[in-house]
Amino acid sequence: MKSQLYEITHTTLYRYRFPVLTSHNLLRLAPRRMERQVRLAHTIEIDPAPGARSVHTDYFGNEVAFTSFAEPHRELRITSRSTVAVAPAYFPDPSETPAWESVGPLCCSDRSRPSLEAREFLFASPQVPAGTGFAAYAAPSFPARRPLLEAVLDLTGRIYQDFTFDPTATTVATPLEEVLANRRGVCQDFAHFQIACLRSLGLPARYVSGYLETVPPPGCPKLAGVDASHAWVAFFCPGIGWIDVDPTNNLLPSMRHVTIGWGRDYGDVCPIRGVVSGGGDYPAMEVAVDVTAHGFYEPGTQG
Amino acid sequence: MEPAWHPLVHCLDTLGPDEIAARDATARRVLREQGIACHVPGGADAPWELDILPLVISSTQWQIIESGLVQRARLLNRLLGDLYGSQHTLREGWLPAPLLYANPSYQRPCQGVRVPDGNYLPFYAADLARSADGRWWVLADRTQNPAGLAFALENRDLLSRVLPEAIQTLRPRPLDGALPLLRETLARISPSQRESPTVVVLTPGPRNEAYFEHTYLARKLCCTLAEGGDLTVRDRRVYLKTLEGLRPVDVILRRVNDAYCDPLEFRNDSLLGVPGLLEAVRGGRVALANALGCGLVESPALLAFLPSLCRRLLDEELLLPSVATWWCGGARELEEVQAREETLALRPAWPLGAPPERCGNPAKNLFRASPQEYVGQEEVILSRAPSFRDGEERMEPYYLRVFLVGDGRSYHLLPGGLVRMPGRERLTTSLFPLSQRSKDAWVLGEGTQAPEPARVSPPSSEHTFIDLPSRAADNLFWLGRYAERLEHIARTVRCALACHLEAGGAARFAAVSGLCEWLGLRQPGEPPLPALLDLISSPSRPGGVGDLTARMHLAAFAVRDRLSADTWRLLNRLPSRPETAPANPLDAVSTLDTLVLDLAAFSGMEMENMTRGHGWLFLDFGRRLERAGNLLSLVRAVIRQERDADLLLRPLLEICDSLITFRQRYFAAIRLPDVLDLLLFQRDNPRSLAFQLEALDRAAASLPKALNPDGAARVCWETTALSARARAMNLDAGGPVPRLDGKPLGEELTSFSSRLWKVSDFLTQTYFSHSIPRVS
16 A cells, blocks of 8 residues: 655754753654554754753653753754655544444453553543533534444534634643633644543543644645644544544544654643753744655555 | 550659659750751741650550551552553453553653662551551551651650650660661662762752651761752763762652652652653662652552452452542442442542542532542541640540561561641541651560661761752851841840940930941831830841841751751740740840850851861851951941941940950050951951951862852952952051041942952852842
8 A cells, every 4th residue: 555755844943041051851753653654764953962862662652852951052953854654544434333332331341452551541631631511512423322433523523613723822721621612722722622522421532743744725836844743633442443533624634644642632742841941931932844745655665 | 555555654653743744844845946847937837746655556566567567568569560560450450440540640651660679669658547446457658758757766766865764664666777777778779889879868848848857867867958959960860969060869868749750751830850850760870769650559549459459469468457448430339438428538539638528518529520539438536545735644546657668578667656646536638747746656575676787888978078069058158147147136236225224325325226227227217226126026027136037047947957956956046936025125135145145156056066068168158258248337337427436436346246355455445446456457356357358268268169160269369359458458547537548448348348248249159050049
């Protein structure tokens, strides 16, 4: 099966008002190796060069680079370059997925590894609290005995209809209840919201961090740096596994979504998490992401 | 009453009630003087309270506790290894998955992090209750920060002093082995091969209720007390920031809870921890006691599963029962709890601690929505033990905290513990504040010997000399400054009041009052006498006695591990809140006399008893700087009062404690030129400016250089220049206005003064630049 080949450049630039004396960072920027996603190359360039650097795999299986700086600096540039090949995702016929009510009890009674791991994603997490509003919102999409995928697709469509994409409406710290009340936000908020809805019904749902290839309007050249980090949702379907769903674009992610990793919510897979001493308040941050398609890749044909 | 109590009862009968009351009073006085407390000075305080009647535990009873808890420690250690490792217990269904996944004390970043020898729990404490039928029950497990050992050791220490007869008769098992065992255990988990590993005690700081214990452990284990800000991670290693530069740390005895230890990996809204700490642990370069993530097994929900886990993990029956607990995350257990809602207490299932709720209160909705966050617990009716309170013997409910030390496979139970008396027979929470009244626990009979501690080389004296965190240096510097400032205020006010009391001293009093106004001790226009009395009695008047004493206490508290018990006792005598405010000048003078003497004792202690390390250097530097500055202000104030200058000469000498010296040297009427000569230039007068400057210059030369050579050189250069200048000055006091090197004296002294305060600024920039702003 053919895979889409991508080259991705993700640059983050911090400018500080005062010199940063020390800083420690956890970088989750490496696209994850998965069955349908092959990572062909990945580097992270850091300027200034960090004093220490090491790589480990985190709790959720994502690759994390730890870096620390002991030399004073006013500017920090982190450039992640990756080459990945993404194969199409498999989607079952929605009508053939199990009735949604059966999924929670199935996960709990089944002690197979995938089911056990899925139970991790049933509970409230720091950025996705439990609340009564989420179940109430989700209810119309989940009438009795509706097949799981069908219900989730319906919920995704409603979120897409009801919520307005508005980067000025929220920050990383905006509580989810506020997103529900105002119905505005960005991909991260919509993902958190859909996760809260699914968990409130006893369905395992996780947060996926990654990239999305944007396609310019017909006739327009693609501009550099216009792509962005993206976030979507995956839910667990016993017997099938995890199925991705993108509430921001109302679609099932396949070959245009590149996965970096996943966790219970944004906090678990934040691309750059750092603790800085010095630097002053509110550093200026610039992010540029390019996701460029480079034809197709067939395993075994490219060395 | 059990036979084990009989010898104690006999002892007490022999002493008689009056003598017991007297011993009780002594105990309370000693506790107050030593400042053993679990509170922050100035905060809502809870001084340590000790009941002088110990809890007597027979050898048979202790045997039951010992075997039960040694088993329990092994079990919890094994369970931690499983939960942070292969999670066999989960896969086999021995533990329900939500107990882990919904539990906020499960620290996911610690999953798979290797812990040397699988020793997650070098230290473990358990809270035990005894029910009316004589059985012991475990109320709670303390695994991440098992506090209370220092208080238990202090209690024993105190009882050996106030009840020596009883100690000799009953011969409770000694606790001497505790600290050596602790030190050896810490040395053993060190990942480095060095013979004498560097150990630090990580504390959340002086605001923590157990701060006293942290300072106690640091002092007794001969290691450095560090706050998060004193440590830094470089190249995946932990370092202590000392005045000599960075010093690698091998072992951390942490008294900070899991979630606050590393803002990079856990909660990022806290500054208590050390960013990168977990990465250093991953790199295998530092060991923590206890391992990060240990708080997980404090979860009350686990209590329900320990009997079956014990059978499965250790193939043994659980010897000591926990208080009966049902975790509401299971359907059957939930029904059970709801059926017995009248008798069970609802408590949080996770170890974050909150008061319990009865079923059927307003939180019922929350309980319905997420029952897995609750447990139902039977309430243990605590049994009672004799106590001595308010002058009489009575029976009071108690529970007991005991401490274990081990290597993960075998544990040693310290033969004693900390008994708490909550004042009621039902506990309302599983969080036990340290402020409850306590008593000592005496275990009778011969026990199993504590493992002989392997010979651990004591830290070389060089270590304690070097390992001064810059935060500690900062606090010592300010302790010196505040102590000196307090003495200056006390002497000035005392002198003013003496003038007021003196027959015919009205003019002099008016002059000294003017002086006080210029020195900023009195607001312009404020009536002099009330202002002076207020300086002594008001707890909050800025720059007053109460204010400065509180500042001294805060600075001293932050370096408590470096001050001797006697020094601490002296500090506790200083009147932070005068019990009776002096009502008239006569009383006020006598209050100030006592204060001046106590301060003299404090500075004597500092001169005679403190090792001349960097700590002393900074303390003395602060004192000299402050004294020189105060002297310059005083002299400037006097010469400004041209008309009254003569009237002020004697008070000036009195304030500077130089009147006797003056009389011995000059045999003449007090004249300005002589006074200035004595106070400014005589190098052998320990109160003179020249003396202070020479001392500063000597101290500056010994300050550590490595951290910031340029800054250190600048401090040296400035003190040398000031000292040289003072020696070369030429005073001409013959004319109407005294002149120094031909210029008006007042102006010269002002410029001198500003250069002096610059030294303080340079010192701060060089050594304490990270620290919090101070009131100067």
